[in-house]
Amino acid sequence: MKAKPDLETVTLEQNGGWARLTLNRPGKLNSVNAQMRAELAEALAAVDGEENIRALLITGAGRAFCAGQDLQEREIAPGGEAPDLRRSLREGYNPLIWKIASMPKPVVCAVNGVAAGAGVSLAMACDFVFAAESARFVMAFCGIGLVPDSGATWFLPRAAGLPRARAMMMTGEPVDAKTAAQWGMIYRCVADGELAEQSETLAAKLARAPTSALGRIKRLLIEGEENSLPRQLEREAEEQGEAGRGSDYAEGVRAFLERRPADFTGR
Numbered sequence: 001m002k003a004k005p006d007l008e009t010v011t012l013e014q015n016g017g018w019a020r021l022t023l024n025r026p027g028k029l030n031s032v033n034a035q036m037r038a039e040l041a042e043a044l045a046a047v048d049g050e051e052n053i054r055a056l057l058i059t060g061a062g063r064a065f066c067a068g069q070d071l072q073e074r075e076i077a078p079g080g081e082a083p084d085l086r087r088s089l090r091e092g093y094n095p096l097i098w099k100i101a102s103m104p105k106p107v108v109c110a111v112n113g114v115a116a117g118a119g120v121s122l123a124m125a126c127d128f129v130f131a132a133e134s135a136r137f138v139m140a141f142c143g144i145g146l147v148p149d150s151g152a153t154w155f156l157p158r159a160a161g162l163p164r165a166r167a168m169m170m171t172g173e174p175v176d177a178k179t180a181a182q183w184g185m186i187y188r189c190v191a192d193g194e195l196a197e198q199s200e201t202l203a204a205k206l207a208r209a210p211t212s213a214l215g216r217i218k219r220l221l222i223e224g225e226e227n228s229l230p231r232q233l234e235r236e237a238e239e240q241g242e243a244g245r246g247s248d249y250a251e252g253v254r255a256f257l258e259r260r261p262a263d264f265t266g267r
């Protein structure tokens with residue numbers, strides 16, 4: 001991947017087969033402004049387009065993961081024109097969320113501190129969410145008279161169940177990382193001092209996994225939310241047909257029979 005030194009509100013570093021994308025507006029709790037939306041899109045496209053990057057880790061700089069939309073950017077003067085939030089979502093947030101959820105490589109998220117509003121949505125779009133014990137999740141939208149967006153109404157009830165998702169969304173009360181893990185909202189809650197190591201270890205492991213198969217798994221799980229069982233059985237057969245033609249399948253079977261670790265190339 002070409003270095004991206006021009007990025008300011010996010011940083012992107014490659015570590016062998018995986019990349020770390022860090023939300024980088026720590027003074028504003030990594031809240032998302034227009035520049036960050038554009039730079040996130042650029043960084044995600046770079047990761048997606050680089051075959052040698054086989055896993056992505058997303059985290060935040062400083063004490064927060066992401067406080068959602070930068071509200072300073074959204075202040076409405078009395079009598080002023082209301083912003084076009086539909087457009088902001090369609091053109092700004094929604095493509096970012098879909099890029100993460102549909103990217104044919106695994107995305108790990110390390111929630112290093114508070115996640116609020118669209119910051120929760122961003123985390124929920126990732127495939128594996130680790131959170132530091134001190135982190136909390138705040139569905140802050142209703143606190144400013146908005147509905148949850150950026151996929152939160154899709155991901156959260158599926159992960160945590162409708163009663164808990166509804167309560168989070170309609171009260172805005174924070175949920176700590178331990179509770180989030182107990183509820184099934186996230187993959188793992190870890191000690192603050194272990195967050196970086198545990199999430200990076202998984203990213204590095206995933207970078208050696210059969211990437212193409214992992215991408216197919218992501219696609220099947222998203223489609224499975226909508227499909228009937230007969231349709232999903234057919235989609236599994238289609239994807240398996242393709243996976244079975246991949247070199248990683250041949251290598252995986254050979255390695256099993258030869259009793260050695262597989263050396264997957266991601267194809």
Ligand code: LHQ
Binds near residue numbers: 031114116138
């Ligand atoms: C912030 C923010 C912030 C700017 C903290 N913006 N400065 C919306 C509209 C359009 C379309 C797309 O969708 C969305 C999605 C959304 O994300 S809506 C929800 C927006 N986010 C929020 O409502 C969360 C607002 N923030 C908070 O509730 C708290 O700050 C949290 C719970 C995140 C953290 O609380 P504390 O740890 O107590 O920190 P703090 O409140 O003292 O904040 C520290 C600083 O960060 C402070 O600035 P200052 O200059 O006083 O130190 C805050 O103003 C600033 N900040 N969030 N979203």
